[in-house]
Amino acid sequence: QAYVALRTPIGNGIDWKMGVFDSPLGYESTSSPNNPNYTRSYGYTIEPTELTGLMGTYKFCDEVSFTGGVVDTIDPVIDERGPSEETKAWVGSLTLTAPKSWGWLADSSFSSGVIHGFSSAAKGSSGNVLNLYSGVTLSTPVTALKVGAAFDYRHDYDRPDPLGDTWVYGLYASYQATEKLSFHARGEYMDDRDLFNGTTSPYKGFEMTLTGQYDLWKNVLSRVECRWDHADNQTPFGGGTTLRNSIIFAANVVYKF
Numbered sequence: 413q414a415y416v417a418l419r420t421p422i423g424n425g426i427d428w429k430m431g432v433f434d435s436p437l438g439y440e441s442t443s444s445p446n447n448p449n450y451t452r453s454y455g456y457t458i459e460p461t462e463l464t465g466l467m468g469t470y471k472f473c474d475e476v477s478f479t480g481g482v483v484d485t486i487d488p489v490i491d492e493r494g495p496s497e498e499t500k501a502w503v504g505s506l507t508l509t510a511p512k513s514w515g516w517l518a519d520s521s522f523s524s525g526v527i528h529g530f531s532s533a534a535k536g537s538s539g540n541v542l543n544l545y546s547g548v549t550l551s552t553p554v555t556a557l558k559v560g561a562a563f564d565y566r567h568d569y570d571r572p573d574p575l576g577d578t579w580v581y582g583l584y585a586s587y588q589a590t591e592k593l594s595f596h597a598r599g600e601y602m603d604d605r606d607l608f609n610g611t612t613s614p615y616k617g618f619e620m621t622l623t624g625q626y627d628l629w630k631n632v633l634s635r636v637e638c639r640w641d642h643a644d645n646q647t648p649f650g651g652g653t654t655l656r657n658s659i660i661f662a663a664n665v666v667y668k669f
Contacts, residue, residue, distance in 0.1 A: 413462070420468075427469045429481075432490055435460040436467070436479045436505040437525040437545040439562035439582065448586050448596035449623045450637045450664040455564040455580040455600065460527050460543060462488035463503065479505040485530045486541060494530035495539065501529020510551075522548045536570035543567075549584075560584035578604040596623040617643040628665075635664040 415431030438459045440447045467481030485492045486501045494500070505525030512518045524546040531541040547562040562582040569576070582600040589595060598621040605614040621639040628634050641649070641658040649655040 424471050424473075429467045430465075432462055432464050433467060435463050435527065436503065436523075437527060437543060438564075439545075439547040439560065439584070445633065445666045445668055448584060449598050449621050449639075450635050450662050451621060451639050451660065453562075453580075453582055453598060453600055454602045454619060455545075455562050455582050458543070458564055458566040458578050458580060459545065460486040460488070460503075462490075463501075464490055464492070465500075467503065475509050475511055477507045479503075479507075479525075483529070485532065486527055486543065487531050487533060489532070492532065499530050501527060503527040516553045516555075517551055520548070520550045522546075534568045536568040536576065538570045540569040541566065542569070556588040558586045560586075575605050578602070592627040594625045596625065597621065598623075614645075615643065615648070616645055617641065617648075631668045633666050633668075635662075635666075637662045637664065 413431075413433050415429045415433045418428040418430065420426040420428065434442050438456060438461075440453055440456045442461050444450065463481075463483040463486070465481055465483030467479060467483070469477060469479040471477040481503050483501045483503060485494055485499075503525065504527075505523060507521060507523040510517045510520040514520070526545075527543045529541070530539045532539065534541045542565075544565040545563065547560065549558060549560040551558055561584070562580075564578075564580040564582075566578040567576055580600060580602050582598065585597045587595045599618065601616075601618045603614055603616050619639060619641045621637060623635055623637040625633055625635045637660075639660040639662070641660075643649070643656045647654050647656055649658040
């Protein structure tokens, strides 16, 4: 990210970002250490990540905030342009946070957003793409346990039916066992007719990820992870062989400064 931060003293104040910044859409962050898992989700792969333009956030109250902006394109390419100077993309996102008075549901949050505009990676003739996102993180009666869900949708315009659409549904759970030890789980299902396949036979599959995290020292975290990907109707793994499954074991150490 590389942006200028400004504030307009209207109402509660509008916070602006002008430059290159993270997209407000998505359950997971571009910065991997801030995510519950080491590997990326299916949802993250179809979302916009970095945007170039102008974006403002207005906080109506502690429970409601809105973000909106205009960007060059939805691609993570600095200073990329569409077919003409008039071609831009727009983004909007609404976030709701449960107040302290909601008991064990306090600090739960819901966010939903949309981005529409030009993408050089689009397969449609116009280059226009629509991304929709909704996600929720819920506190539970068990203080150490939080659960979440995410929905992602991507549509490439000007694609012959039934192509052009990708749906991803995800579930998350995190358990803080001790001050330093935590466990995280993620499960996703993808129905893709465009990005990874592009034929009349859609790619359908799921992934399950289990992660254990231990904070070794201040600013240092370590993670071990196991991920299983399974394709229902195709063989995408192993470089074009007949493999429908992929299993990954990973170890991750991060120093944050």
